[in-house]
Amino acid sequence: MKKILLLTTLLVGLRTFSQTPSQKFEFVNFSQVNITDNFWKPKIDKVATVTLKACIYQTEIKTPRIRNFEKVANNKGEKFEGIYYDDSDVYKALEAIAYALKTHPDPALEAKADEWIDKVAAAQLPDGYLDTYFTLRDINQRWTNIEAHEDYNAGHLIEAAVAYYNVTGKRKLLDVAIRLANHIDSTFRLGNKKWFSGHEEIELALVKLYRVTNDDRYLKLADWYLQQRGKAGIYNYEGKWFTPAYWQTLKPVKDQTEITGHAVRAMYLYTGAADAAALTGDNGYMNAMQKVWEDVVYRNMYITGGIGSAGDNEGFTKDYDLPNEDAYCETCASVGMVLWNQRMCQLTGDSKYIDVLERSLYNGALDGLSLTGDHFFYDNVLASNGQHQRREWFGTACCPANIARLVTSVGNYIYGKSDQGIWVNLFVGSNTNIKLGNTDVAIKMETNYPWDGKVTLMVNPNKKTNFKLHIRLPEWSRRDISPGDLYFPAGSSLGGVFYPNPPITVNGHDAEYKIENGYAVIQRNWQRGDKVGFTFNMTPKAIVASSDVKMDGDRIALQRGPLIYCVEGADNKQGVWNLIVPTNTNFTSTDYKVLDESVIALQAEVSSAKANENGNGIQIERRKIVAIPYYCWANRGANDMQVWLPVKIREVKINYSSKYEDGGNR
Numbered sequence: 267m268k269k270i271l272l273l274t275t276l277l278v279g280l281r282t283f284s285q286t287p288s289q290k291f292e293f294v295n296f297s298q299v300n301i302t303d304n305f306w307k308p309k310i311d312k313v314a315t316v317t318l319k320a321c322i323y324q325t326e327i328k329t330p331r332i333r334n335f336e337k338v339a340n341n342k343g344e345k346f347e348g349i350y351y352d353d354s355d356v357y358k359a360l361e362a363i364a365y366a367l368k369t370h371p372d373p374a375l376e377a378k379a380d381e382w383i384d385k386v387a388a389a390q391l392p393d394g395y396l397d398t399y400f401t402l403r404d405i406n407q408r409w410t411n412i413e414a415h416e417d418y419n420a421g422h423l424i425e426a427a428v429a430y431y432n433v434t435g436k437r438k439l440l441d442v443a444i445r446l447a448n449h450i451d452s453t454f455r456l457g458n459k460k461w462f463s464g465h466e467e468i469e470l471a472l473v474k475l476y477r478v479t480n481d482d483r484y485l486k487l488a489d490w491y492l493q494q495r496g497k498a499g500i501y502n503y504e505g506k507w508f509t510p511a512y513w514q515t516l517k518p519v520k521d522q523t524e525i526t527g528h529a530v531r532a533m534y535l536y537t538g539a540a541d542a543a544a545l546t547g548d549n550g551y552m553n554a555m556q557k558v559w560e561d562v563v564y565r566n567m568y569i570t571g572g573i574g575s576a577g578d579n580e581g582f583t584k585d586y587d588l589p590n591e592d593a594y595c596e597t598c599a600s601v602g603m604v605l606w607n608q609r610m611c612q613l614t615g616d617s618k619y620i621d622v623l624e625r626s627l628y629n630g631a632l633d634g635l636s637l638t639g640d641h642f643f644y645d646n647v648l649a650s651n652g653q654h655q656r657r658e659w660f661g662t663a664c665c666p667a668n669i670a671r672l673v674t675s676v677g678n679y680i681y682g683k684s685d686q687g688i689w690v691n692l693f694v695g696s697n698t699n700i701k702l703g704n705t706d707v708a709i710k711m712e713t714n715y716p717w718d719g720k721v722t723l724m725v726n727p728n729k730k731t732n733f734k735l736h737i738r739l740p741e742w743s744r745r746d747i748s749p750g751d752l753y754f755p756a757g758s759s760l761g762g763v764f765y766p767n768p769p770i771t772v773n774g775h776d777a778e779y780k781i782e783n784g785y786a787v788i789q790r791n792w793q794r795g796d797k798v799g800f801t802f803n804m805t806p807k808a809i810v811a812s813s814d815v816k817m818d819g820d821r822i823a824l825q826r827g828p829l830i831y832c833v834e835g836a837d838n839k840q841g842v843w844n845l846i847v848p849t850n851t852n853f854t855s856t857d858y859k860v861l862d863e864s865v866i867a868l869q870a871e872v873s874s875a876k877a878n879e880n881g882n883g884i885q886i887e888r889r890k891i892v893a894i895p896y897y898c899w900a901n902r903g904a905n906d907m908q909v910w911l912p913v914k915i916r917e918v919k920i921n922y923s924s925k926y927e928d929g930g931n932r
């Protein structure tokens with residue numbers, strides 16, 4: 267492996283931020299993508315102007331997160347306040363600010379970031395160590411407890427530093443990150459200390475640090491962290507939650523086949539492992555991750571792309587255990603699904619990973635952010651009787667800045683490039699310039715996705731050039747709903763329903779294309795003014811779950827395009843738990859508003875059960891219902907909500923409605 271490492275290091279050194287030999291293609295960085303559409307552009311604007319203000323207010327004024335850094339610099343023996351991982355929220359907010367500055371230059375916001383960076387830098391110890399919890403409490407206790415999140419905090423610092431350097435060119439935070447990474451490398455890898463990261467994150471961060479510095483010390487350290495998992499006897503910290511399975515350290519990473527434990531930690535681990543595999547060419551990680559990925563997507567993923575069924579371990583339980591009202595589905599875990607699936611797609615060139623990425627992005631992750639941009643979900647349940655409401659902030663505040671950094675960098679997931687061509691993965695109105703060899707190719711995408719399936723691509727190379735254009739054909743538009751047998755269209759067998767692939771035109775004429783790994787591939791001599799058109803079928807679909815998912819038995823969910831729908835009390839005053847919605851119900855699409863958000867809603871006439879006047883019998887009546895995109899729910903006060911709708915009366919609950927004004931959300 268050492269030889270491969272040296273070779274890839276050399277290649278990467280010459281080709282920073284480009285495709286590695288192990289990748290089929292590399293995504294175009296968001297900083298090169300200008301998003302112009304009516305769906306993501308307003309959300310990116312809102313995060314830049316509203317969400318980040320909320321993050322700054324909570325981090326600096328309302329809570330002592332910034333004050334902890336000031337206390338270290340003051341060196342007056344002041345006490346740490348908050349929770350031991352609070353430093354990470356500062357770093358994640360800085361990372362989101364960096365991304366926002368790229369698309370929304372804002373001198374005041376940049377000045378605030380610089381002010382925070384000065385405070386962070388002033389809290390670094392001379393040997394590079396930086397963690398306000400241990401520095402203020404007892405520095406002698408540092409690096410003694412793998413659950414103490416020191417390397418998790420360090421990972422988020424590194425990610426923020428790389429982002430801020432890439433966007434602003436300012437090195438101060440990057441130099442802090444380098445000193446900290448060097449301290450960690452000396453302490454652990456070079457110091458041969460027995461250790462592993464209790465909350466993974468540093469692995470993927472170190473790969474980013476390697477890519478920006480070209481110093482392979484950081485890639486070696488990332489690989490070292492990955493190699494420590496599953497070694498017997500190096501953890502001594504067991505408890506109700508803190509088990510090897512919880513930490514994904516039952517086996518070495520390369521031997522893992524099942525998803526276990528804490529969902530966010532698992533996602534960050536496998537993202538880091540995929541990054542390391544891309545750079546080292548180590549197939550061991552890839553083979554293991556494909557098995558683990560199947561375990562997630564085939565048996566442990568919600569229809570929303572959310573993961574994690576239980577709150578007590580914030581993670582996985584057993585296969586097919588997917589409760590709806592008690593779903594965990596942490597926002598950060600859906601963010602992690604986006605990160606991991608992006609890496610898996612780069613390594614394999616297989617669109618199934620983008621199918622899952624898209625599901626998690628548009629549903630499980632986006633649900634974490636209110637339409638107003640200043641309220642958040644930590645858990646993203648699939649059913650509620652009003653006890654779940656968005657909150658301004660959380661004691662454990664990982665989710666708000668995480669959704670902020672995802673939305674501000676959503677341009678990362680649209681376009682890809684390889685030596686052979688260009689890849690279109692998500693359908694977002696946008697433009698970019700891609701360099702293929704000596705040719706500059708300007709690409710412009712126009713679409714009203716996800717409301718409309720029509721997409722137009724303007725392909726403008728600066729000279730006539732032969733290359734392949736790969737257009738992802740979403741799984742929901744052509745075959746089943748999702749890879750594997752966990753979810754499928756109602757009325758189909760498990761073998762799947764096959765829809766015709768959409769015609770694709772080039773300059774108005776039907777184009778021939780091959781399908782490779784889920785992408786339509788058009789290879790031709792492209793020239794200035796070429797126009798590619800296609801339309802995905804957006805007919806709403808009723809989805810059923812595998813019979814192994816007991817919680818979804820005799821129920822359907824609704825999907826239109828990439829969006830999962832739900833029925834919420836705000837639109838359905840006569841209740842959402844008392845519906846009977848047969849699988850063949852005819853839903854029609856209609857323009858609708860949820861607050862200021864213009865959406866497509868689904869409407870149908872269905873049966874609804876209620877108690878009769880005497881309360882001694884049931885009365886069935888017909889009424890119209892409205893289903894809205896899942897990500898829009900819980901923006902209009904406490905409300906009932908269901909994603910999975912009963913097909914049969916035995917699943918119906920009568921008079922099951924809002925009981926709580928303020929619920930059990932974190």
Ligand SMILES: [Zn+2]
Nearest residue numbers: 596598664665
């Ligand atoms: Zn979180």
